[in-house]
Amino acid sequence: MTNYRSAGACRAGLGLRRAFLPEVLANPPSQVDFYEVAPENWMTIGGKLGKQFRAVTERHEVVCHGLSLSIGSCDPLDEAFVYQLKAFMAEHGIRFYSEHLSYCSHKGHLYDLMPIPFTEEAVTHVAARIRRVQDILEHKIAMENVSYYATPGQEMSEIDFFNAVVAEADCNVLIDINNIYVNSVNHAYDALAYLRAIPGERIAYAHVAGHYVEAEDFLVDTHGAPVIDPVWRMLEIAYQEFGVFPTLLERDFNLPPLSELLQEVDTIRSLQRQAEPADLIFA
Structure with missing residues (x-):
């Protein structure tokens, strides 16, 4: 599958957390069309949790959203991890993988x-590095626009950098709506102008989440509060x-x-239904 969106656009998802895993298995929510997991949290899990995870992937659609690929690092690409990821996805019938356009390692994990x-x-x-990952996995992946709090060595705008990467890598986009909003406040740019500059044909799926208000001009992307x-x-x-x-709801802590x-x-489903009749790209 080259773009997860091609499997059906009007779908709502939820990040799968261990806290409500038994409830999902006992009473599968009808609102949730797919679940998202961090593969690093499940690749080596066995025992009861491993069996529960297997039950989820057998009954429900699951996608992977990675945490440790460290695609922007100057360290060598961890190809062993990518091959392990490929085997994990094949084992569980998971067809799509996304990651953060960031890095999390420099001679060790950060x-x-x-x-x-x-x-x-x-x-x-x-x-x-993205192209190499796609070659190993044998399908396109999606890169997520991330929240950030500093701009070291900046020579171009965030959106120009993001678009240049996805074009040169020929990958898909995981558009994080909350990250656009958070960054627009923290770095004083026009959120809607950024949004409209995203290459829409590359959007695989989206994230929405909540954040923490540290100050009027400083938001922290926590995934620990309701979407505003x-x-x-x-x-x-x-x-x-x-x-x-x-579109998927992320909630990582302060779980209600x-x-x-x-x-x-x-x-999410309501907004999708309202927009669904206009199944065109608007100028």
């Missing part, structure tokens, strides 16, 4: 997602601009009851 310098040299470096209205509005505009695409998360999944 345990955080660091910003890649927005330079032409970095575009060439990162795009080559301006982010929902941006998602609605994205559907108007590019047509409907699969599953029923509360499903209300936000319902909001």
Whole structure:
């Protein structure tokens, strides 16, 4: 599959967390069309959790969203990990993989997602590594626009860097709506102009999430709160601009009851239904 979106656009997803794994298996939520997992959290899990995960992948559609590929690092690409990932995806029938356009290693793991310098040299470096990953996996992957709090060595805008990477790598896009909003506040740019500059034909699926307000001009991308209205509005505009695409709710901590998360999944589905009749890309 070259683009996850080709499997069906009007779908809503949820990040799978161990806290509600038993509930998902006992009472599968009808609102959720697919689940997303970090493969690093499941590739070596056995025992009861491993069996539960297998039950999920046997009954539900699952996609992988990686944490440790470190695509922007100057360390050698961890090809052993990519081959392990390929085997894991094949074992569980998982057809799609995405990662963050960032890096998290430098002669060892950094345990955080660091910003890649927005330079032409970095575009060439990162795009080559993405192409190599795609060659190993034998399908296109999607890169996510990430939140960042510093711009070391910046020579070009964030959106120009992002678009240059995905064009040179010929990969897909995981568009994170909340990250666009957070970055637009922290770095004082026009969020809608950024959104409209995304190559819509490359969008595989999207993330929406909540964040923490540290100050009026400083937001922290935590995935630990409900999605706010301006982010929902941006998602609605994205559907108007590019047509409907699969969209997933991320929530990593401060987990409420599953029923509360499903209300936000319902909001995704509602926005998709409202936009679905206009199944065209608007200028």
